[in-house]
Amino acid sequence: MALNRDGMERKTVDLLLRDCAAIPMDQLGRVLERVDIAIDGDRIVALGQDLPYVGRQTLDGRDHVALPGLVNAHMHECLTRGLCEDRELSRWLTEICFPLDAAYTPADITAAAGMNQLEMIRSGTTTFIDIYRHPAAAAAVTEQSGLRGIFSPQVIDEPTGVGEALADTENLIQAWHGRGSGRIHIWVGLHAPYSCHPESFTQGSELAQKYGVGLHTHLAETRWEVETLQARYGMTPVQCLERWGCLTSRTLAAHCVQVQPEEIDLLQAKGVRIAHNPSSNLKLASGIAPVLQWLRQGIPVGLGTDSILSNNNLDLFEEMRLAVFLQRLTSGDGAALPAEQALWMATRGSAACLGLEQEIGSLEVGKKADVILLDLRAPHLWPRLQGSLNNLIAQVVYAAHGSDVSTTICDGKILMHNRQVLTLPEEELRHQVGSQATDLCRRAGL
CATH class of the missing domain: 3.20.20.140 (Metal-dependent hydrolases)
Incomplete structure (x- = not known):
């Protein structure tokens, strides 16, 4: 039995993101520090500090910021x-x-x-x-x-x-x-x-x-x-x-x-x-x-x-x-x-x-679990300041690249973790794309 700090039993969820910063986009400019995100099925069920949950799968979010997909x-x-x-x-x-x-x-x-x-x-x-x-x-x-x-x-x-x-x-x-x-x-x-x-x-x-x-x-x-x-x-x-x-x-x-x-x-x-x-x-x-x-x-x-x-x-x-x-x-x-x-x-x-604002676009309880984790450890994202000097949103918009994304989750399913895509065969696709594109250009007369 998993217990929280107060000795109460922790609930089990499918996926738990632990101890990450978050820009939930539930309101403009809001930044959260050291929060957990609990995901069960395809939905976010809780977001906050030291949540009373245990995950069937748990991802360490330290030195990362969680964003809506x-x-x-x-x-x-x-x-x-x-x-x-x-x-x-x-x-x-x-x-x-x-x-x-x-x-x-x-x-x-x-x-x-x-x-x-x-x-x-x-x-x-x-x-x-x-x-x-x-x-x-x-x-x-x-x-x-x-x-x-x-x-x-x-x-x-x-x-x-x-x-x-x-x-x-x-x-x-x-x-x-x-x-x-x-x-x-x-x-x-x-x-x-x-x-x-x-x-x-x-x-x-x-x-x-x-x-x-x-x-x-x-x-x-x-x-x-x-x-x-x-x-x-x-x-x-x-x-x-x-x-x-x-x-x-x-x-x-x-x-x-x-x-x-x-x-x-x-x-x-x-x-x-x-x-x-x-x-x-x-x-x-x-x-x-x-x-x-x-x-x-x-x-x-x-x-x-x-x-x-x-x-x-x-x-x-x-x-x-x-x-x-x-x-x-x-x-x-x-x-x-x-x-x-x-x-x-x-x-x-x-x-x-896209008419989907009630389902996606922010990290909120009840919404679809479309979440990405951005790795903040690369030098182009330093320094990471908090408190009254919090610069996280500015770093994400002005300094981050798509290649800084370490984890991609859609509908509660992990599609990529630690930069490894889990749902598509990358090397096989690379060869398929090269061959198919060459043939397409030939057929198009280019």
Whole structure:
């Protein structure tokens, strides 16, 4: 019988994290010292000092900080990176992305999903939304990896043959929504208003409403997009989506770099959520998004990496840091977007963007046990100060990297411990990805 200090019997739980610092994200800027986190099944059942629990498995959290698992609010599970670089968006899509997209097979996506999900596990992301090709193949990998994933089949009408068909989305919802012990969700995915017909957006919005799921799209990413839609429809991208019935509280719009102030008012009034992708916006010269204005108006804002083609990694720690620096550059305000706000965007904000804020995004009793442990022993995270000088949140946002994550837990299951991934075969995947990517590029004519 296990007893606590008062001689009372300790309760047994599946997993106990002992003696770690914690940034629970239950409120902005809160830091806890030397706490335990008790996990039973897929839920957090207690969080506090010297908890009266014993774990069937216990992890030592000393010299670590516990964070909610990070949430990637926009990405594509692509197979290639570092290939045919240095083009602006319209050329990049036409010359690289669309030829590759047309050549993808489910086998390619199986390899891509293995690589992307392995990278996310190793960098502390436990939940993601993927808008891309052959989503059933990617969802099957998620059953094995243990991550929490939303899959939105990327419908593209023009050019033909490079995306998914809206008609197949309903079948995917019926076959996959709720699988993986509830970790897998299916949304409607429409690439962009310049690549999808108006009727696809209208029908997609109706389908999302029918099944009570979200709708994910790219919106107002570049000036080229704005000019293209003005020439084609006489409207901006935001105006197009409003006309087509797609600006609703179910809509998650990626980028929104080139939105006008009055359009931000409209997005707020319609309840649209926004995924901010600072690295991608920089790499593709899309611009600096008006994040401060979104936040001032109460729009839910999350952080995304975009794809390994346009980033080229899936490290949300890097996105937090860049998000802050870009807003300070464009505003001229060295206090704009504080570190705790950036961390909120990568956790609670992204969770709200995915409609999962009641389940994930913070370390709270009753919520899903999506937890990461960040190792604080590397010199780039020194000094660790406490009390009135507590610098833990600043160290996490401004100095930490995805490679500092030592343990990743999703849905109460340990996916990685001491940097060893337990759910995916890393060496086997490395060879599979290399072989499959080479063949994909050959088939795409690159």
